[in-house]
Amino acid sequence: MALSTNRSPQDTLKIAQVRSANVDGTWAIANKAGIAYSHDPVLGVSVVSKSDWGRLAEELSSSEFKMVKIDSVAASYGALQVWSVQTPRFDNARAQRRHSGLGAIWAVYSDEKSSVPDIQDFTEPVDAVYTWVDSSDPDWQTSYSQFKNSVPAAGSHPTSRDIARYTSRDELKYSLRSLEMNMPWIRQIYLVTAGQTPKWLDTSNTKIKVIDHAEIFESPEDCLPTFNSHAIETQISRISGLSEHFIYVNDDIFFGRPMSPNVFFTGSGSVKYSLAKAHYAEASNPRLAVNLAAKLNAELIEAKYGKTTARKFKHVAHPQRRSIHKLINKAFSAEVQETAKHKFRHVNDVSVPSALAHYVAAAEGVGVPADIDYAYVDLGGNHLPMNLYRLVRGRGMQMFCLNEVASVSENEKRGQLAKRVLDDLFPYKSSFEK
Incomplete structure (x- = not known):
């Protein structure tokens, strides 16, 4: 999705549109590189292994996506790291962190580790x-x-x-x-x-x-x-x-x-x-x-x-x-x-x-x-x-x-x-x- 910056964001975009653009963009990069990932539709979190994240992070960086490390509590107790990934087309570098909730959220797990919820995760509605x-x-x-x-x-x-x-x-x-x-x-x-x-x-x-x-x-x-x-x-x-x-x-x-x-x-x-x-x-x-x-x-x-x-x-x-x-x-x-x-x-x-x-x-x-x-x-x-x-x-x-x-x-x-x-x-x- 192309993100217009001609008018103020309040006039042109909603949260779901910005997040969708970030998610679709990161998935496109992962698919092009042949990197396996899964997605939790309830939490809105994409899941990837540690070794695959290393490759994906390089691909995202070369495509000018900005990555901000956020608390693992944003995803699961089982996650090693959690990142908010955003295209710079709609936000400046200083705002990346305070708008991290707009990014595509990626949770990184140990290689070969199951991405099912950790026993300490709360999963009810x-x-x-x-x-x-x-x-x-x-x-x-x-x-x-x-x-x-x-x-x-x-x-x-x-x-x-x-x-x-x-x-x-x-x-x-x-x-x-x-x-x-x-x-x-x-x-x-x-x-x-x-x-x-x-x-x-x-x-x-x-x-x-x-x-x-x-x-x-x-x-x-x-x-x-x-x-x-x-x-x-x-x-x-x-x-x-x-x-x-x-x-x-x-x-x-x-x-x-x-x-x-x-x-x-x-x-x-x-x-x-x-x-x-x-x-x-x-x-x-x-x-x-x-x-x-x-x-x-x-x-x-x-x-x-x-x-x-x-x-x-x-x-x-x-x-x-x-x-x-x-x-x-x-x-x-x-x-x-x-x-x-x-x-x-x-x-x-x-x-x-x-x-x-x-x-x-x-x-x-x-x-x-x-x-x-x-x-x-x-x-x-x-x-x-x-x-x-x-x-x-x-x-x-x-x-x-x-x-x-x-x-x-x-x-x-x-x-x-x-x-x-x-x-x-x-x-x-x-x-x-x-």
Whole structure:
């Protein structure tokens, strides 16, 4: 495929087209040289032996393909090396690494070694669940104002009614781009909304399904409408067709380099959660919603399992098991039902996918802590330009978060700067965009 550079990539190409051009190009080189290889259609990885890779790498180099070595976790525990191979016709040398998810991914195995999955590889289907709201929707704003004024504030978290918490900067669009670039093996994406659909979303793409809150809440007449993410999160396991293993993603989370399911699950299917260094009991502001929920989560864990909890979790994409959510809904039904009924964040909320599910998974023997290469950037914090610069010029984080702890509307330039960074990191449209 010839890749035009006359216009910006956003106008001309999608992620799948760029990746297909790279894959087809490398296969053509391998076929011409008589080099044997195989392909994993789920992971999107081409597989070759060590000795054949040596020959193929020479052929690719002579044809001006650029090869970037990436983490072996992008493919399999059995791989010796993993490479992203890209034609230079659409990207510059400096961008090769940060756009490695667009390349043809080649996994190199020992000679005569079988390319079947390693015993430590996770190979079951994995779905992704996003929650999203369009706060610019007039109908949503009317409903928000109505319930903000009519629902008693007693017990609500002080920041729960700040409309700045719902501000959208098209993060979802870029998060989906990052997912398609770096995790093409995701089977199905579910977008949970308040009856809303992003204007740019291509609803004809069957890989993504928009789910209305009313479809999943057990008692919609008592709980909806809701403006509480904790409430919505208690219900996500009720999505029809959701796989046992799934990843819960906030729209301010982005995936920075190619990853396989092994980043999120063990070979036997246990979840790999990311502990933060901070202890919630030592938080400088114990009244923050995350710390209040952590305290309640700890009380529930101690009551059921006779053990306590201390550490918080990083703000990353959270691997989940649907069966753990069902166990939580049964074991802590009163707390879950109360949280589901809180229309705004409440001091008595539990936080299910981002914390309680990890604690319960650990207690049940199906959850383990794991290190994640991760960056957290507060759009309202100090040194924002430098922190964003590191994202663009670094080797690429497995995950990063662009969060807005407080409203930055007084300095819109910060939001514009973040959008320019996202355009640079994820310049091509996903298949989910019109």
